Amino acid sequence: VFVEVKTRTEGGWTRPAAAVDQRKRGLLGQAAKEYLRRLGNPET
Secondary structure: OOOOOOOOOOOOOOOHHHHOOHHHHHHHHHHHHHHHHHOOOOOO
């Protein structure tokens, strides 16, 4: 499981999913693949 942890300085509230757009999902996917590659591609 890969997660992004962040704080918000603005007073407004929004759904967490609204902060993860298509570009960010792609970057998280790339990071996950690289992490698994460095581990020697264990079974997932």
